[in-house]
Amino acid sequence: MYQCDFHISRLGDYSLLIQIASTPSKDLLNWLLTKKDDLSKLFNAEVVHTYNELLLKDCISITTNIDSLINQVSALLNVPVSNNDCNGVVHQIPVCYSSLYAPDLEEYALQVKRTIPEIIKIHTNREYPIYFLGFLPGFPYLENLDARLHLDRKSVPSRSIARGSVAIGGTQTGIYPQDSPGGWHVIGRTPISLFDATKAKPSLFNAGDTITFYAINEREYEKMVTSNNL
Template sequence: MVALIPSIRTISPRLTELFWDVPVSDELLEMKIYILSEISKNFAPSIEDIRSGFKTISIQWKERYGNFGFEEFLANLSLKPTSLDTKTWEIPVCYDLEFGFDLDRLAKLKPITIEEFIHLHSSPTYRIHFIGFLPGFPYLSGLDPKLTTPRKSQPDRAIPSGSVAIGGNQTGIYPQQSPGGWHVIGRTPIRVFNSKASPPVFFEMGDQIKFKPISKEEFEGLKNFNPLQLS
């Protein structure tokens, strides 16, 4: 059982961080989603921004952190069974070397064939633990340990939008072109982030993602399609 009450850190006069010193797990994720919901419901007028990490919740207050009753609120939260209302999304990915420009190098590093690499990456069902560092960038757990690869020592200046990449023991999707230090192994034709849509990102923290390998021809044909919701 994950401890309900996290440690509370004051990062700055207006920034408070909740931290759990436990391994990353679906149980911890469910706890964070529950506490995020409760904080948002009870302290919305005082909050400027609230974000989650793998083991953290960071709260940016509108004013200096003071006697909001926040610590008493956390201490008095009752542990409730959490049933996540989550969705599973199928994301098509083209692993062609034109899109996955680091794939061949990573496969040789392991060493396994490119086909084995694609199979290992597309077989798991991944869980979204939080969204950042770019709007719509999902940090996913569930990567096969065989594919774990340290981030690049020299980041790329421009990783194309839709790139699927590996960094450490995580995999994720670049929602827009950006500098980045993850290893790019493929690309999805699905538009992950759309600033004109409401909401701008179709998935949420706690949702699951399944990658489906596709050909270059299929990639071109799916550019204007929405992601498939499996459940």
């Protein structure tokens, strides 16, 4: 069973902020997703989570007894959670690491002092749990990047990064679902569409899912792009 320390405070006029004194981990992610679901059902309210916070939105009205509300929330949070995995989907994402689709890879390799084949091997040899989606619609915040690939974000962000770009920034790796400015180092690109606002389920990913990457060549990339009508 998993339990963690937390602090509850009022945020603005209508919401409660729950801050958790733990570093990111699979157990904490499972706890966050479980408590997020429990809170949203109990209070019929929207709940948003980050790496170690929960925001219970619009749960306070003029007639709300704040002490009673915080006691209710505390009681719910104090129930231990089974430390099973999140049982999310495992997504196998193809990435073309060719220079045609990886404009920053050569410079990035120099800065991390690794060869490009080493970077590809290290990057594709991990499972990356998705903590939450943000920044752009469908952008996955991933954990578990090998420390050998850590590199601070660019000092001067790029004005335009192509959708599908796989990039590294700081201690994280991620995928840009749309064309966007950005400060991460682009080391490849996937032909998979990550977000489509016309679909009933716009995002390919959910928090609690896991991503693994595998390398493809330029021909395979172009074939996938054609088959996906991208």
